Amino acid sequence: MSDISPFDASPDTELGSALRDALEAPHPAAFVTRVRARMGVQGRAWEDELAGWFWQGLAAASLATLLAGWSWKQGATVPTVETSVASELMNGDRTGTEVLLVAMTEGRR
Amino acid sequence: MTSVDESALAARAAKGDADAFGVLVELHAPMARRVAYTILEDREDADDAAQEGFLSAWQAIHRYDARRAFRPWLMQIVVNAARDLRRRRRVRTTESLDFVAAASRDDPAKDAGSMDLGDRLREALATLPERQRLAVVMFDAEGYPQAEIAEMLGIPEGTVKSDVFHGRRALRKVLGSVKEEWDE
Numbered sequence: 470m471s472d473i474s475p476f477d478a479s480p481d482t483e484l485g486s487a488l489r490d491a492l493e494a495p496h497p498a499a500f501v502t503r504v505r506a507r508m509g510v511q512g513r514a515w516e517d518e519l520a521g522w523f524w525q526g527l528a529a530a531s532l533a534t535l536l537a538g539w540s541w542k543q544g545a546t547v548p549t550v551e552t553s554v555a556s557e558l559m560n561g562d563r564t565g566t567e568v569l570l571v572a573m574t575e576g577r578r
Numbered sequence: 579m580t581s582v583d584e585s586a587l588a589a590r591a592a593k594g595d596a597d598a599f600g601v602l603v604e605l606h607a608p609m610a611r612r613v614a615y616t617i618l619e620d621r622e623d624a625d626d627a628a629q630e631g632f633l634s635a636w637q638a639i640h641r642y643d644a645r646r647a648f649r650p651w652l653m654q655i656v657v658n659a660a661r662d663l664r665r666r667r668r669v670r671t672t673e674s675l676d677f678v679a680a681a682s683r684d685d686p687a688k689d690a691g692s693m694d695l696g697d698r699l700r701e702a703l704a705t706l707p708e709r710q711r712l713a714v715v716m717f718d719a720e721g722y723p724q725a726e727i728a729e730m731l732g733i734p735e736g737t738v739k740s741d742v743f744h745g746r747r748a749l750r751k752v753l754g755s756v757k758e759e760w761d762e
Contacts (some may be wrong), residue, residue, distance in 0.1 A: 477615055478739075479677065479747060479748075480717055480718045480721055481717075481718045483702070483719035483752060483753070484714075484718050484719075484727060484746060484749055484753060485719040485721070486719075487699060487719075488699060488703075488714075488715055488719035488749070489612065489720075490695075490696060491696035491697075491699040491700050491703075491717045492606065492611075492612040492615050492616065492715065492719065493612065494608070494611040494612070494615065494624065494625065495607060495621075495622060497607060500607055500611065500628070500629075501600070501603055501604050501607050502623060502627075503627075503629065504603050504607070504629050504632045504633070505596075505600050505603065507629060508596055508599065508600070508631055508632075508633065508636055544757070550756065572653060
């Protein structure tokens with residue numbers, strides 16, 4: 470056709486409409502139902518599901534780490550000094566410790 | 579194209595909303611089936627490929643970049659699915675297709691005079707190389723810009739222009755002759 474130029478950048482609406490009619494597939498609703506049914510059966514690949522949850526998982530893990538760090542810090546600030554018998558004996562401030570130490574060493578012999 | 583916000587639907591679909599993706603399927607199914615048919619030239623194969631394309635898109639929807647248009651992203655997946663299917667079919671059925679093609683050429687019912695415009699255009703399309711078919715259908719029938727077609731098919735824009743020109747010329751001849759027949 471003489472009116473067609475290689476540089477024509479606008480679609481040929483008449484030809485386009487005729488082509489759409491010629492290529493139109495029957496039963497559009499049935500096709501959509503078929504695809505939707507397959508989507509339900511197939512679902513999404515597990516690695517894609519995991520990828521989808523990655524950022525949520527990362528945020529949850531960060532929050533959990535922060536909470537754990539905070540609670541650990543809180544626990545560390547409370548003084549929990551336990552006095553054992555050994556430390557009392559080694560200290561030697563209390564009365565009677567010398568007697569007790571001698572008794573213990575005598576007992577070992 | 580439509581009043582539906584496709585990016586919003588795609589964003590919902592990316593979060594696993596199957597209903598949102600279902601709306602996108604409904605919107606784009608006619609075009610996907612036409613494009614798949616352009617490549618495969620068989621209704622059943624075209625539907626299989628279009629379905630495969632939609633399911634691949636559903637699986638990859640989280641990778642879709644919402645800043646870009648959804649339609650070309652989806653159509654590229656459909657084109658790839660159709661080309662994959664054609665490759666698989668070609669391996670299995672080369673001989674039988676040759677037989678069918680020869681039979682249809684000899685069939686008197688396929689004479690030009692007994693065919694409607696749709697049949698004539700489909701037959702004319704079948705004589706064109708696949709790339710020309712896709713270029714002219716995507717440009718004239720589906721309204722894609724030439725640059726987008728070039729990106730989808732992985733060819734230079736100048737090649738798309740040339741393919742549209744040659745494809746159009748062949749199809750215009752058919753359209754013109756049918757119109758002449760109608761006028762007689």
